Amino acid sequence: MSDEKLVSQSPSDNQNFIEALITEQQHSGELKGKVITRFPPEPNGFLHIGHAKSICLNFGLAEQFGGDCHLRFDDTNPAKEDQIYIDSIQEDVKWLGFDWSGEVRYASSYFDQFYAWAVNLIEQGLAYVCDLTPEEASEYRGWATKPGKPSPYRNRTVDENLALFEKMRAGEFDEGACVLRAKIDMASPNMNLRDPILYRIRKAHHHQTGDKWCIYPSYDFAHGQEDAIEGVTHSICTLEFQDHKPLYEWFIEQLPVPSKPKQYEFGRLHMNYTVMSKRKLKQLVDEKVVSGWDDPRLFTLSGLRRRGIRPEAIRTFCDGLAVAKTDGIVDIAQFEYAVRDDLNQHAYRAMCVLNPLKVTLTNIDDTQMLTLPHHPNEPSMGEREVPFTKEIYIDKADFSTDTTLGRKKFKRLVLGDYVRLRGAYVIQAKDIVTNDQGDITEVIAEIVEGSLGANPKPEQKPRGVIHWVSATDAVPCELRLYSSLFTEEFPEAGEGHFLEKANKDSLTVVKGFCEPALASAKAESNWQFEREGYFVADRYDHSQDTPVFNLTIDLKASR
Ligand code: ATP
Numbered sequence: 137m138s139d140e141k142l143v144s145q146s147p148s149d150n151q152n153f154i155e156a157l158i159t160e161q162q163h164s165g166e167l168k169g170k171v172i173t174r175f176p177p178e179p180n181g182f183l184h185i186g187h188a189k190s191i192c193l194n195f196g197l198a199e200q201f202g203g204d205c206h207l208r209f210d211d212t213n214p215a216k217e218d219q220i221y222i223d224s225i226q227e228d229v230k231w232l233g234f235d236w237s238g239e240v241r242y243a244s245s246y247f248d249q250f251y252a253w254a255v256n257l258i259e260q261g262l263a264y265v266c267d268l269t270p271e272e273a274s275e276y277r278g279w280a281t282k283p284g285k286p287s288p289y290r291n292r293t294v295d296e297n298l299a300l301f302e303k304m305r306a307g308e309f310d311e312g313a314c315v316l317r318a319k320i321d322m323a324s325p326n327m328n329l330r331d332p333i334l335y336r337i338r339k340a341h342h343h344q345t346g347d348k349w350c351i352y353p354s355y356d357f358a359h360g361q362e363d364a365i366e367g368v369t370h371s372i373c374t375l376e377f378q379d380h381k382p383l384y385e386w387f388i389e390q391l392p393v394p395s396k397p398k399q400y401e402f403g404r405l406h407m408n409y410t411v412m413s414k415r416k417l418k419q420l421v422d423e424k425v426v427s428g429w430d431d432p433r434l435f436t437l438s439g440l441r442r443r444g445i446r447p448e449a450i451r452t453f454c455d456g457l458a459v460a461k462t463d464g465i466v467d468i469a470q471f472e473y474a475v476r477d478d479l480n481q482h483a484y485r486a487m488c489v490l491n492p493l494k495v496t497l498t499n500i501d502d503t504q505m506l507t508l509p510h511h512p513n514e515p516s517m518g519e520r521e522v523p524f525t526k527e528i529y530i531d532k533a534d535f536s537t538d539t540t541l542g543r544k545k546f547k548r549l550v551l552g553d554y555v556r557l558r559g560a561y562v563i564q565a566k567d568i569v570t571n572d573q574g575d576i577t578e579v580i581a582e583i584v585e586g587s588l589g590a591n592p593k594p595e596q597k598p599r600g601v602i603h604w605v606s607a608t609d610a611v612p613c614e615l616r617l618y619s620s621l622f623t624e625e626f627p628e629a630g631e632g633h634f635l636e637k638a639n640k641d642s643l644t645v646v647k648g649f650c651e652p653a654l655a656s657a658k659a660e661s662n663w664q665f666e667r668e669g670y671f672v673a674d675r676y677d678h679s680q681d682t683p684v685f686n687l688t689i690d691l692k693a694s695r
């Protein structure tokens with residue numbers, strides 16, 4: 137991209153602090169080229185809603201300022217990484233609607249360069265091979281209020297260090313036998329500067345580099361240098377890296393890097409009623425508390441997708457989050473609001489009866505095809521044909537024989553009274569049929585002639601509007617009703633392990649009856665089942681023969 141494409145913005149109150157800073161840097165001339173950001177996941181799990189905040193921020197800045205955003209896998213720890221995660225992360229970023237500039241990048245493709253830079257630090261007398269055991273090293277490091285003391289290996293000569301480091305690389309030492317450390321300041325109040333580890337021995341096969349390496353760089357040694365190699369201008373990370381910043385800058389100063397990136401920190405997304413870290417999500421998956429990384433109850437992006445949440449809703453939610461230098465907990469209600477608002481506009485309307493009760497309409501015989509809109513306010517979303525037949529199903533909960541029920545209190549069908557069937561006639565319940573146990577098995581009713589699309593006489597005024605399907609033409613379907621995996625607001629807090637707090641009843645599968653048009657719903661299409669909730673045709677299991685819908689969210693907030 138050429139410089140002409142740079143979008144210069146004026147500072148505005150709506151900008152977050154990073155946007156304001158970039159605007160300022162462009163005005164002052166401090167930022168000469170284009171903005172380059174990156175999203176740098178470690179491929180050790182699936183992405184979650186917290187990552188979406190970082191993705192929207194990094195890709196969003198590049199879009200807004202006419203720059204580039206890279207997708208770079210921070211793959212320096214082969215023991216926990218896997219190709220499955222690499223694939224899913226790319227899929228999720230694309231699903232969210234972003235595209236990275238250039239090829240996918242890998243920290244591991246810079247391993248030769250990192251090695252050369254480690255050698256460079258040794259040659260400058262700024263790194264040494266240390267043989268302390270991890271326990272000894274931690275004792276030598278001291279703690280925040282107690283200065284560390286120098287490792288006995290700190291004064292090895294450059295030649296000795298070069299030879300030892302080469303032996304580490306050649307696989308001549310066992311894992312844990314030694315590490316390469318930077319020589320900075322064992323008395324620094326910032327623990328990160330007390331001779332941090334640059335390289336560890338890990339005799340692990342790497343998904344990208346195979347068995348080429350048996351030493352791997354630490355996050356701290358790799359991250360800033362990756363940014364420098366890629367010409368990243370704004371390396372945006374979360375607040376826990378604030379204390380690592382002096383180290384990030386130290387490497388950039390000491391090494392002959394091709395560019396000088398800067399690190400900026402913002403607050404992570406935390407949300408109540410869920411766990412977010414990949415490590416914990418992995419435990420839920422591994423312990424089979426959920427069906428997989430894309431279980432609709434997880435706040436992974438693939439789980440949210442399978443739940444029927446559209447990427448647009450996630451982006452709107454993320455755009456509304458504060459990008460600030462503080463951490464805070466976002467109420468899940470804020471997320472749910474964004475989801476409902478998006479689905480209200482974009483979900484097709486249809487009817488599905490979850491708990492059927494047969495109603496026989498005695499005064500009609502022939503099937504009548506009704507044409508109903510897919511959306512009340514969006515004619516462009518089209519229409520569907522709904523058969524209206526002599527036998528229909530309504531929901532059991534929508535009928536009562538209690539004639540004393542107030543009209544305001546119970547806006548459904550009561551024996552003797554009137555109700556409107558959504559998009560169809562007003563009907564009057566005349567009688568009931570019961571079985572030997574006394575349960576109501578059928579309602580006998582009549583339609584009010586002339587009430588299709590018109591008001592009946594005042595004395596036939598319906599109590600309300602209920603949903604229905606044709607009993608003869610409806611299609612049986614599977615409905616997966618999800619509720620919150622955690623009913624405790626902070627599952628990680630307090631007594632007990634979060635795994636044990638997972639709500640075992642958070643999935644109920646029921647059989648329902650849906651409009652015939654729903655059988656041909658496309659996988660992943662979003663529907664509002666009138667009066668029931670928002671549903672999605674399951675990404676994998678839904679088919680014309682066996683329609684399967686997942687509950688995305690109830691129509692109204694219940695918390
Ligand atoms: P986790 O603890 O879930 O494993 P992580 O920070 O280790 O998260 P990375 O793969 O390193 O995950 O994350 C890639 C990017 O996403 C990083 O820049 C990280 O700061 C950001 N990120 C991760 N979690 C969140 C969150 N909850 N809110 C905002 N950004 C996040």
Ligand code: MG
Pocket residue numbers: 178
């Ligand atoms: Mg991590």
